[in-house]
Amino acid sequence: MARRGGLVGVARLRARDVDRVAAVSKLDAAYADGQLSPAEHGDRVVAANAAKTLGELDGLLADLQLEPEFRDPPIRPAVVATRSWLPGAVALALLLALTGVGCWFVASGSEAGGAQVPSSQPAVTPIVAPVVDFNTVAGLQSFRDQYRARFGDTQADSAVFYPAFGARYAAVVRMDDRPDRAIDYSYRGGFSPGSVSDRDPATVSFDLDAMNLPALVKLMTTISGLVEVPDAAISHIMVDTTSGAPTIRIYAANSVGRGGFVETSLAGVISRAVPYRR
Structure with a gap:
């Protein structure tokens, strides 16, 4: 921003x-x-x-x-000063020249000393994180299974899923090692810890296992009708207990910002629908 x-x-x-x-x-x-x-x-x-x-x-x-x-954006746009390029360009040219001389000496030494000895280090196999589609029961179930495997339970203070973005991003807040501390985790195929913050010990957690995933996904497929915007797509899904009981909120909008949201219980029963206000 x-x-x-x-x-x-x-x-x-x-x-x-x-x-x-x-x-x-x-x-x-x-x-x-x-x-x-x-x-x-x-x-x-x-x-x-x-x-x-x-x-x-x-x-x-x-x-x-x-x-x-x-307060600041994760990535700021690069800013180039109008007169700052010349010293940098000179330094870069000098660096490249020195690098070229160094490479010439290395090459000459290699030719004089014979063939290079191949490295004995094994080839590195990249680890590819699984893609989780939060628009499907299988995807949400996979997330829940990974969550249980990572933390040993399925308790959370809040969770937000972003199914519309290619990164399949999610964010979770859960109690840390003490009831008065919370820690947030980001999820992109794996859980990465973020910041630790104060937590009200009276905070009520919810159980991801209690979410009726088939009912939730079925509701997601009808969201455009519920918010009364035919071309609305889901932006994100938020789950928390700030209203006193575990609540799921599904937000949807179209490309010009017309949209609304729907509130449901963990069982998928609609408690409120807020359509687009014309």
């Missing part, structure tokens, strides 16, 4: 999917600590997923109290 950076023109830069995901994560955090009501959160999430520029995303976050590490 363009916030507090003082970079001319950054606000007009086009937003990427990663920028929209980052903005929605900040909105989720603001909702979780009481800065936004459910309706405000839903409206801003819809707007964030339809945002075209970094300035639009910045406007959705401008009045929120954000943790210091959340």
Whole structure:
């Protein structure tokens, strides 16, 4: 986002999917600590997923109290000063020249000393993380199984799934080693720990195992009708207990930001539908 950076023109830069995901994560955090009501959160999430520029995303976050590490974008646009290229270019040319001389000496030494001895190190086989599709029962079940294998249980304070993005991203907050501390994890085929924060010991966790996945996925396929926007697609799915009971919220919008959300129980029973407000 363009916030507090003082970079001319950054606000007009086009937003990427990663920028929209980052903005929605900040909105989720603001909702979780009481800065936004459910309706405000839903409206801003819809707007964030339809945002075209970094300035639009910045406007959705401008009045929120954000943790210091959340105030700046994950990746800032590169800025090149108009007169700073010449010293850098000279230094680069010198480095390349020295590198070339070094390579000549190495090559000469190799020719004089005979053939190179091949490395005895084994070839490295890359590890490819499995792709999890949060739009399917199998994908959600795979996530749940991996969660259980990683943590030994299926308890969480909150979870957010982003099925619309190619990275198949998810974020989870759960109790740390003490009831007064929480730790967040990001998921992209595996769980990576993030920051540790204060946690109300009275916080009620929910059980991922209690989610009726077939009912949830069936509901996801009808979301466009429920929010009354025919071309709406799911932006993200949020699960938490901030309303007092475990609740699933499914947010959907089209490319111009028209959308809404649906609230259900973990069993998949709809408790509220908030369609697009014309």
